[in-house]
Amino acid sequence: MATATASKSTLNTRDRLLDILAKGWAYFFLLAMVLFFSATGPGFFSVNNFSNILVTSTLVALMAIGQTYVVITSGIDLSIGWTVGLASVVSARSMRDLVNGGMDIGPAMLLGVSMALLVSLIPGIINGILIARVKVPAFIATLGMYGIVRGAAFLLTDGQQVIGNLPDGLREVLRALGNGSLLYYVPEQGFVWFARPDNLPPQVIRGVASLLPYPVIVTAVVVVVFAFILGRTQFGRHTYAIGGNPDAATRAGINVKNHLLWIYVLSAFTAGIAGVMHSFRFTAGAPQAGEAALLQSVAAVVIGGTSLFGGEGKISGAVIGAVIIGVLQTGLVILNVDSIWQFIVVGVVIIVAVLVNQAQAALERLRTTNG
Amino acid sequence: MAEIILSATGVHKHFGGLIALNSVDFQVERGEVVALLGDNGAGKSTLIKCISGVYRPEGGHISFDGQDITGRAPSAIRDAGIETIYQDLALAENLDVGANVFLGKEKKKTILGFIRVTDDDYMRQEAVKVLDRLDIHIPSLKQRLVNLSGGQRQAVAIARAIYWNARLVIMDEPTAALGVPEQRKVLALVRSLRDQGIPIILISHTMTDVLEVADRCVVMRRGRVAANLPKGQFDAEILVKHIVGAGDLSA
Numbered sequence: 001m002a003t004a005t006a007s008k009s010t011l012n013t014r015d016r017l018l019d020i021l022a023k024g025w026a027y028f029f030l031l032a033m034v035l036f037f038s039a040t041g042p043g044f045f046s047v048n049n050f051s052n053i054l055v056t057s058t059l060v061a062l063m064a065i066g067q068t069y070v071v072i073t074s075g076i077d078l079s080i081g082w083t084v085g086l087a088s089v090v091s092a093r094s095m096r097d098l099v100n101g102g103m104d105i106g107p108a109m110l111l112g113v114s115m116a117l118l119v120s121l122i123p124g125i126i127n128g129i130l131i132a133r134v135k136v137p138a139f140i141a142t143l144g145m146y147g148i149v150r151g152a153a154f155l156l157t158d159g160q161q162v163i164g165n166l167p168d169g170l171r172e173v174l175r176a177l178g179n180g181s182l183l184y185y186v187p188e189q190g191f192v193w194f195a196r197p198d199n200l201p202p203q204v205i206r207g208v209a210s211l212l213p214y215p216v217i218v219t220a221v222v223v224v225v226f227a228f229i230l231g232r233t234q235f236g237r238h239t240y241a242i243g244g245n246p247d248a249a250t251r252a253g254i255n256v257k258n259h260l261l262w263i264y265v266l267s268a269f270t271a272g273i274a275g276v277m278h279s280f281r282f283t284a285g286a287p288q289a290g291e292a293a294l295l296q297s298v299a300a301v302v303i304g305g306t307s308l309f310g311g312e313g314k315i316s317g318a319v320i321g322a323v324i325i326g327v328l329q330t331g332l333v334i335l336n337v338d339s340i341w342q343f344i345v346v347g348v349v350i351i352v353a354v355l356v357n358q359a360q361a362a363l364e365r366l367r368t369t370n371g
Numbered sequence: 372m373a374e375i376i377l378s379a380t381g382v383h384k385h386f387g388g389l390i391a392l393n394s395v396d397f398q399v400e401r402g403e404v405v406a407l408l409g410d411n412g413a414g415k416s417t418l419i420k421c422i423s424g425v426y427r428p429e430g431g432h433i434s435f436d437g438q439d440i441t442g443r444a445p446s447a448i449r450d451a452g453i454e455t456i457y458q459d460l461a462l463a464e465n466l467d468v469g470a471n472v473f474l475g476k477e478k479k480k481t482i483l484g485f486i487r488v489t490d491d492d493y494m495r496q497e498a499v500k501v502l503d504r505l506d507i508h509i510p511s512l513k514q515r516l517v518n519l520s521g522g523q524r525q526a527v528a529i530a531r532a533i534y535w536n537a538r539l540v541i542m543d544e545p546t547a548a549l550g551v552p553e554q555r556k557v558l559a560l561v562r563s564l565r566d567q568g569i570p571i572i573l574i575s576h577t578m579t580d581v582l583e584v585a586d587r588c589v590v591m592r593r594g595r596v597a598a599n600l601p602k603g604q605f606d607a608e609i610l611v612k613h614i615v616g617a618g619d620l621s622a
Contacts, residue, residue, distance in 0.1 A: 232488040232489060233487065233488055233489060234477045234479060234487070236489075237470060237489055238475075240463070240465060240466060241463040241466060241474055241475075243465065244463035244464055244466060245461070245462065245463045245464065245465075247461060248460075248461040248462055248463050249463065249475070252461070252475030252476075253446065253475040253476070254474070254475045311463070311464075311465035312465055364518065365518065
């Protein structure tokens, strides 16, 4: 105890500041970007824009949650982009066909969503078996699954880019849930729960703010549950242990094969949730719904401080990473920057993130060996 | 004479045409440090792996504390009380001391009436207790192992073994990767284990280590026990002679 307190108290103020900066740099970076875009982008600083950014970020955030677990075990899941699309297509198509077949909207939605979530587990199970049992490298197994799931999603749309033509009643409900908010602020009326009041004059509509969009609430629940599992439970502990030293985990009696299987199922599951939510938001099924978000989910995980070598990482970091990407994209659009630049900026941020995390680890090592 | 806790008799193991162990007899008494020496390929590791269950011997018997453990699975042998600490220590260096001592056997508690979470405080406290027994003090228990020294990590591996009631500890080259001060600490650990009545089989190439802590030296050569020397009957010169087989006409 004595040496620890001694080495801590010898840290001067500058070192301590550096330490805080290094550990929480993603938060500072997010704050700096929000300030920058608020100062330079007209209309960036508004409740509705912020809630839009959060809604947009939910897709990447949900994928990044599962991806965090995978990356902590020093794996990678390249297939989830298309798992999102598969879930989106299955949910939209099954809800449409069930309602067209005469089923009530409520039960049809429940059944359609359940089916989509179940189907989304299939690629996860196959990934898990290939990686944990057959010892196929995660990169190869999930790359293969990337192609397979992509094909499967397009088979289910009969080759179309979209599952549309949803019955009107269904479409209304999906739109309300996918784009609605639990709480609104309406000028002159105050806070309104569940639904935006109808027949508002145009000048009032512009001032209505969505404070708790449903997709954000759903994502927040998933974030809390999976952050809790990772941080506080035996399952989480074993996840870190496998990432840190798989041999040690095996020798300690942890069933590494089963655990890895669950990890890839979990990854597919959060992607499945993202896919279902996509169908709700756009009232259609889209096989390519998660295509662009795949690399962004890996980026979010890395920006959030998760090591690609495994053994380290947090869900909160991945969520911050997803929001950073969302802020960047929206901010650049508001500044009228050509969308091509988004790719370049996000790419630079990923590389900077890895460099900062490496520097921080080196700093920590240096300090403890000196102390 | 103290009670024999581990007894291997006539252990035989071959790999294809190569005879790795040729009718080996080997005993460990309660509370002694036995150094196992020999050149590369002499059969030390094969013998250890037969004891710890990694290999199944083709002949002979191994008994531990009265029960026959010949050919049992590694996990069964560990449950019986024989813990092998390999050079790589089998620790998760990204986790803290408590998590490592309890790895795979995490202590859990219930919160909110139904949610089972890991009881990290309990595991840390227990880790401190067992480290105290070994006279090891780790500054901050929330430190991840990657920030600890090699000797401290060695201590954690030993602490884990004895926390789960190891009654025989096999250490494979425990000082090989350490600096001099760290080597001293590990040797002190070996002594402190012995003083608690836990016998140790020490595999080492480092003659100074062996001379310092061993109560008995067993030298292996070409799959056989070449010498079995109690304290007082060995020094560096004698040991080297037996290891290289000088003066042995059959060599």
